[in-house]
Amino acid sequence: MHFKTIPLHKFSWIYITYCCIANFTLPAENTLPSYIHNITHSANASVSALLEKHNAPQNPTPQGTHTVTSNGAQKITLGKLNAFTRHATPLAQEFITIAALTLLIEAPHIIKMLFPNPTKMNVGTVENISPEHQKLFEQVCAKLKIDPRTITIKQCTGLKENYHTAALGAGFSLLLFDKQDIDLPTQKLSFVMAHEIAHIKNNDAPKKLAVSFISCTAGAFLAYKPLQKFIQGPRTILTKACALTGFYLLSHWITNTSRDRYSRYQEKRADLTAITALADKQGAIDLFTLYRQENLAERQNLLWQGLTPKETDVDDAGNKLSDRQHPSLSERIAYINAAIL
Structure with a gap:
């Protein structure tokens, strides 16, 4: 299953531009980080209030009874939790900021990937498959225990030329075949169909999109934190430009590595699911x-x-x-x- 992931360079540079513009032009209370700060600050205040309530003196233990946990140990544990929330809150604010910007920038791309329209894809002429292929498709669906009516299957003239693949599973329920390669021998075509149907059955497209989104956000976040500290110091413009380049390369490496590993796992699972269902x-x-x-x-x-x-x-x-x-x-x-x- 071929899948176009979120282009990292878009939101990496847009996020940097946004931070620069927001810091110099917008009132502090009107920026996206300030809204996220207010939300996380309220959550942190609620946690602190809950901790103070737990740390409040309790009713004395009746004489002749014993407690399992000491108040001292409980205060130490709650104190550590309170310290953790204070340190984690700023990091959560910045992570949510990057995630929100990524989602905002890539919303059209995400919608197009989850709900593709074959007539608007660069796959050439889109046609219905032959009755013989439709019958084979229904037989393969039965072996995978999935209703063939829930999947839209088409053949097209330019799939292999533009996507370099003989078959493509897209979104939740779209299956495309290249018109030339759909005439494979029955045994091979059955495996290709079963492999792509397994992707759809496992919801691999939305899962891969989610992994791509999370890895993009995490890659930008992990690379941006040291970059932020570096740029705040007394550095030359050339040094800061090199740091921005390093930020992009590190983010790109983190995103691609995690996406590719997960994709290979999905492909192996679809292969094994297909041969198991076909028993061949x-x-x-x-x-x-x-x-x-x-x-x-x-x-x-x-x-x-x-x-x-x-x-x-x-x-x-x-x-x-x-x-x-x-x-x-x-x-x-x-x-x-x-x-x-």
């Missing part, structure tokens, strides 16, 4: 072997044209080097072979 490994193995052969043929053709092995983007085993969101073809064949059905 051979279709998947044959398909990935075919992809490896196609990649090796493409690599050889590029080598004949004078490109170096690294420039071909294909290794000696036929794996795409630039595809970080899927397990390698060799790895997929290996764990499918090792799976027990």
